[in-house]
Amino acid sequence: MVNDNANDDKCKSLPIFSDCRSMGSKKMASDARLLDKEVVMRVAVYGTGGIGGYFGGRLAQAGEDVVFIARGEHLRAICEEGLKVDSIKGDFVIHPAQATESPGEIGAVDLVLLGVKAWQVPEAAEAIRPMIGPETVVLPTQNGVEAAPQLVAALGRQHVLGGVAKIISFIASPGHITHAGAEPFLAFAELDNIPSERTERIRRMFKSAGVLAKVPTDIHAAIWEKFLMVAAWGGVGAAARVPVGVLRQVDESRQLLKRAMLEIRNVAEARQIQLPEAALDKALSFIDALPENATNSLQRDIAEGKPSELEAWNGAVVRLGREVGVETPVNEVIYACLLPLERQCREAL
Numbered sequence: 001m002v003n004d005n006a007n008d009d010k011c012k013s014l015p016i017f018s019d020c021r022s023m024g025s026k027k028m029a030s031d032a033r034l035l036d037k038e039v040v041m042r043v044a045v046y047g048t049g050g051i052g053g054y055f056g057g058r059l060a061q062a063g064e065d066v067v068f069i070a071r072g073e074h075l076r077a078i079c080e081e082g083l084k085v086d087s088i089k090g091d092f093v094i095h096p097a098q099a100t101e102s103p104g105e106i107g108a109v110d111l112v113l114l115g116v117k118a119w120q121v122p123e124a125a126e127a128i129r130p131m132i133g134p135e136t137v138v139l140p141t142q143n144g145v146e147a148a149p150q151l152v153a154a155l156g157r158q159h160v161l162g163g164v165a166k167i168i169s170f171i172a173s174p175g176h177i178t179h180a181g182a183e184p185f186l187a188f189a190e191l192d193n194i195p196s197e198r199t200e201r202i203r204r205m206f207k208s209a210g211v212l213a214k215v216p217t218d219i220h221a222a223i224w225e226k227f228l229m230v231a232a233w234g235g236v237g238a239a240a241r242v243p244v245g246v247l248r249q250v251d252e253s254r255q256l257l258k259r260a261m262l263e264i265r266n267v268a269e270a271r272q273i274q275l276p277e278a279a280l281d282k283a284l285s286f287i288d289a290l291p292e293n294a295t296n297s298l299q300r301d302i303a304e305g306k307p308s309e310l311e312a313w314n315g316a317v318v319r320l321g322r323e324v325g326v327e328t329p330v331n332e333v334i335y336a337c338l339l340p341l342e343r344q345c346r347e348a349l
Contacts, residue, residue: 040065041110041205044131046103046124048074048083050169051141052115053177054184055211057085060094062209067106068099075101077175086172087179089210108133111202114151118144118312125154132159137198139188141165143230143297144312145223145320148191161199162219163188164226168294181291185212189219221275224268228275229283231313232260234298235334238310241303245292256330258284263328264317270324302341310335310342 041064045056048070060066060083070078082095100106109131116124121142128138132155140147140163151160168181186206190196199215206213216222236257237247247253261280268275276282301308317331 041201043067043111043113044103044106044109044128045069045113045115046128046131047115047117047120048078048099048177049115049171050177050179051165051167052113053083053171054085054087054167054169054179055141055165055186055206056113056115057083057092057094057177058184058209058211059205060097061092064205064209066094066098067109068097069101069103069106070099071101073174074171075099077173081175084176085179086177088181089179089184103128104130106131108136110136112136112138114138114140114142114147116142117307118142118147118309119307121147121150122154125151129155135198137161137202139163139186139202141186142312143227143234143309144316145227146312146316148223152191157191160191161188162191162223164219164223166226168290170297181294183212185214187214187216187219187222189215189217189222191219193218193220218274220273224264224273225275225279225282227313228261228264228268228279229286230296231264231317231331232257232283233287234296234309235314235331235338236260237296238299238302238308239334239337241299243292244287244290244294244296248287257287260314260330260334263321263326263331267317267321267324267326267328270326271320302338302345305341305345307346308338308342310338314338 043056043059043064043066045052045066046069048056048068056066056068068078068083078097078099082093083097084093085091112128112131114124136159138151138155138159139161140151148160148162164187166182166185167179169177169179172178188202189199195215203213203215236253237244240247240253261283265275265280298308298310298313314331314335318328318335321328
């Protein structure tokens with residue numbers, strides 16, 4: 001159940017519904033308000049799912065100028081009833097909420113918080129172009145290791161940070177986000193790992209909103225460390241079709257988890273990513289601390305016949321491993337077993 005991104009519906013293009021406020025009034029508010037002696041940042045949440053809805057909601061709750069980009073019934077509910085967030089750290093509602101389906105109606109923003117699924121990043125990079133100004137920065141939060149390079153290829157390195165999110169959250173119903181577990185956490189940094197004024201400003205913004213945020217010394221290691229956990233759990237969980245409580249208790253499936261993680265660590269090291277020595281143990285400890293009924297977004301998507309992040313997770317492990325001559329037999333089997341279901345889903349769209 002970790003890190004559900006936006007657009008859980010079946011990748012259909014829906015017509016624009018409406019905006020909850022006029023964009024002109026938003027820009028005036030952005031220019032006029034101050035928070036902690038800093039100009040309020042104008043933030044666009046592209047993909048208002050578990051990640052975007054929660055973190056964007058906390059920013060809006062704290063007074064930042066946040067516009068939510070959503071679709072269909074989710075957008076309709078946000079516009080009519082506000083964005084509702086049920087959280088183990090306190091429930092809240094953003095009402096009225098600024099929301100639209102059209103990035104072109106928003107204009108340039110300071111920050112784009114990218115909350116779509118990993119497989120949607122290339123398309124999203126094109127869609128957010130109208131919001132990219134000279135100083136705009138895009139913060140990807142995807143579970144995967146290829147989002148930042150894809151964004152750089154489309155938008156230029158100067159506009160992209162590396163990012164990783166940790167939270168158990170999902171869309172419970174249209175306009176309604178549930179944060180069910182884990183301390184919400186964001187890590188982000190420049191892709192060259194050099195500290196910058198803009199990353200520090202973004203960190204302060206999230207801190208003011210009550211969100212734990214960190215600028216790590218090596219963002220690539222942080223991304224791969226998260227990837228090691230989520231891709232192994234997602235793949236094994238989807239293949240076994242059981243919640244994490246069962247997965248971790250059965251010796252055979254627990255060993256499979258460890259082997260899948262080890263393969264990911266080997267690929268990372270071959271690609272010059274310096275993971276912490278305790279990365280695998282930390283990943284297992286995280287899984288051991290999850291609620292027994294917790295499931296991973298990949299296994300839920302596959303079980304529900306929705307497009308999943310299989311290609312960006314276990315598929316990427318296999319592909320990136322081959323590029324550096326690292327064998328990944330467990331991830332290869334997982335990928336091969338789940339690929340027919342993934343293709344069947346996409347062909348039906």
